[in-house]
Amino acid sequence: MSKLRQWIVLSLLLLLLGGLIVSYKVIWLGYPLMPDTSSEVWTVQVSLRIQPEDGPVRAELQLPSRSRGFTLSRENFISRGFGLTLDEETFRRQAQWAVRELHEARTLYYRATVIPETRQRRFARRPEKPQRPQLEEPFATALADIVAEVREESADPESFAASILFSLNNAASDENIKLFLSEMENQRERVGLARMLLAEAGIPSLQIHGILLQNEVQRAAVKTLLAVYDGDDWLLFDPGTGHRGLPEGFMIWWRGDEPLAKVSGAQLKDVQISIRQNVESALELAFDRVGLSNSSIGRISILQLPVHIQSVYEVLLLVPFGILVIVFLRNFVGFSSFGTFAPVLIALAFRETELLKGILLFILIVSLGLFFRFYLERLRLLLVPRLAAVVTIVVLLMTTISIISYQLGAETGLSISLFPMVIISMVIERMSIVWEERGALTSIREGFGSLMMAALAFMVMSLDILAYWVTVFPEINLIVLGIIVASGRYTGFRITELFRFRQLSDGNP
C-alpha cells in the first residue's frame, strides 16, 4: 500500500472503529444517544402471606427469568428468619424459603426492578416432541376428531394453533369441543385443553406466565399465554382472544405448568403481585444493563471513574473537538492566530467564565499586559527575564481583578484565575512584537482573530451534546481523530484564498 493511500485507510478505520463502538453501545447496550432521555422502570413486588401449620415450612416462588422486552436489574428478598436458596437456570429460576418452625403468620417478599430492553432473545428452549395424550373414551375419539377437523383447515403449526384457539373460544357449534368444555371452568384449563389438542397433533407447546407492565397495580393478575413451537421458533398466542404475539408490556415470568408459588407445611393465604412505575434516567438504566451483561466495551466510559477525575476527563476529552475547530479554521477557512492551539486553551478558560465575560476579561488582561510590556521594552530586559516579568505581571493583574471584582460583588471576576497565564503572556509578547514590527492594526487584528477562534472553539466545546457524548462515548474521539487525519490531506483552497487570489480567478487562463 502506498504511503499516500494509507491515510485514507487509517482515517476510515478510525471512523469505522469509533462508529462501531458507539453504535454497539447505543444499539446493544441501549446507551441513549441524546442526554436526558428517561425511560420507565418497573418495580415488581410479590408478597406471599403464609399461615403456619405444624412442622417445617417450605415456600417456593417462581422468579422472573429471561424475558423479551424486559430485563431484571436489581432483586431482593425480604424473608427474616427463613433460609433462602436460589435455583437458577436460564429459563427457570426459583427461590426456596425454608424454616424449621414458624409460629405466626408471615409475609415473604420478593422485589425486582425491571427495566426495558431492546434485545430479542429466545424465551424458551427448543422443545422435545410431545407425548400423545392417553385418554379414555369418549374423550380419545373426540380429541382425534377435533384434531382431524382442524388439521383440514390449517396449513402449519401456526394456523393450526390459531384455529384450535378459535374453536375453543367459539365452542357453541362443535359437539366434540363442548364435550371437553363441559368439564372445565376456567381459562387455565382451557389452555390445558389447547395443549392437549396440540400434543395430539404432535406440536410442542408451553404455557408462559407473566404480568402486564402497563399501569401501577396493587394486585396484578398473572396472565397465561400459549407458546407454540413451529419447528423453528416459539409463537405466542393469547388463549382468550387467539391474538398472536407478545402483548404490549408483557413481562414473561415463568414457564410451564407449575404455579407461581407453592407452600408446604403451611397455608398459602395470599399471593399478591404489585407493580410500581418509576422513571430513571436512560443512562443509569444502560449502566445497569451493562453491569448485567458483562460487556467490557460497555465499561469504556469515564463515568466509571471517580467523580472528581471524571470532570477532568470530560474537559480533556472535549479538547480534540476544540482542536478540530482550529484545524478547520486554519486549514479550511484560512485564519491565523497567535500560537497554534492557544485559542483552545483560552476557550477552556471561557468554560469557567462564560463567553462574554471571558472575552471581556481576556481583552482587559491582554491590554493591561500589553501596556506593561511596552514599558518593559523600554527597560531593555533580556528575552527570558522579560517573558518572566510579563507572566508575573499577568498573575498580579489576574489577582487584582479577582479581588476588585469580589469587592464589587461580581463573582465572575474570580473565575479569571483559570485563564492560562503562560499562554496569555505569550499572546501578549507576540502581540507586542507584531505591534512594533507590523503596526498596531495588524497586531490588534490578529489578536481579535485569536479571540474569535477561541470563541468559536468555546462554542463548539460547550455544546451540551458533546459534553454528554465524550462522557458516555469517549471513543467518539476516534472519529475526531479520523476526521483530523483525513483533513491533514486536504490540499484544496482555503476560503480566505478565494479572496486573496480573486485577481487570478477571472480572465487570465
Place this chain on the structure above:
Amino acid sequence: MVTGRIRQLKRSGVLGMNCRNGKYIMPFNRRHFYPLVDDKLLCKKRLQEQGLAVPGLIGVARWMRQAAQIDQLLSGHNEFVIKPAHGSGGDGILVITDRKSDYFVTSDGMLVQHADLEHHLTNVIGGLYSLGGQPDVAMIESLVHFDPAFSDLTYHGVPDIRVIVYRGYPVMAMTRLPTRQSHGKANLHRGAIGVGIDLCSGITVGGVSGNDPISKHPDTGAAVAGFQIPHWSRIVSMAASCFEAVALGYLGVDIVLDRDLGPLILELNARPGLNIQIANRRGLCSRLDAVDELDDWDQSSEKRVEWACRTFGEPGSDLLTQAPGALDLEQLESE
C-alpha cells in the same frame, strides 16, 4: 458562488497554501535539509562552497556579551545589516546605512543609539525572532548597495528578486520593491509591492500591492511594468543552481542586485509564499505540472534554465533578442 470561485481558481492553476504544503513542500523538501536554509549562516557557507555569490559576512554575535562588544564586531564598518540567523519573514532585520558619532542611521532614515543596537542584538540572540523561540545567532552582513537601475522603482531599502525553483527548474519570478509603507523592507506583507517578471526575458509584467494590482510605484510614481531587470540570465541560472546546493525541491531564492558585485543570493526559503502568483497574475500549478511531466528532469542547471525559459517565457516576446539581459542568455545557450 464559493464553488464557482473554486472552479475559476482551479482553472487558472492557482496554488493554495494547503496544496503547496501537502503536494510540494512535504514530498520535495526533506526536513533533513531544512537547517540548510533555516540557518542563514549555514546557508551562506553552503552557497559559497557552491561558488554562488552572497553578501559578505562582517561578523557573528553568538553570545550575549558579544552584544556589548558590537564595535569590535563591526571592525569599522559603518554600513551593515543585522539579521537573526533563524529569522523568518524579514522579522528582526535591522539595516544601518551610516554612522554619525554615537548614532546609527537606519535604512528609513531614523537615528538609533548604540544601546538600541545592543538591545536589538540581545533580542536576536535571545531568540525573539527565531522559529520556536530558541536562542539564535545574530549575523552582521555587509550592506548591499542596490543597483541604480532600480532607483526609480524603490523607496529606501533594497529591492530583491524572488525566484521559485521547483526540482531545480525556475518556474516563476517576481521582484519585491520596498515602499514608504514597508519601511524600506522588501516583504510583501509589510507593504512592499510585488512585480511579476517574465522568466525568459527578465522584463517586469505588472505589480501588486497587498492583493490589489497596481501599475505605478506608490512613492516614485514610476511605471512598474516593462522594466528590464539587469543581469537576468545570471539571476535565473544562480537560482537554478541553488537546487544543487541545498537539495530542496520547492525553493524560494531571494536575490539582490549589488551595484558593484552584481546578483547576490540573499537567502533561501523552504516555504516560499504564494503572492508571487498575484504579482504574475498567473497560477503556479500548471508550471509545476509541466516540470512534473518532464521525462528526465535530472539535467544540468544550464539545461534546466534553458527549458524553463522556453516553456515559461512570454510567447511571441521579441524583447528576447533586444533586451540586454537576453545577450547573456544567448551566451549561456551557446556554451
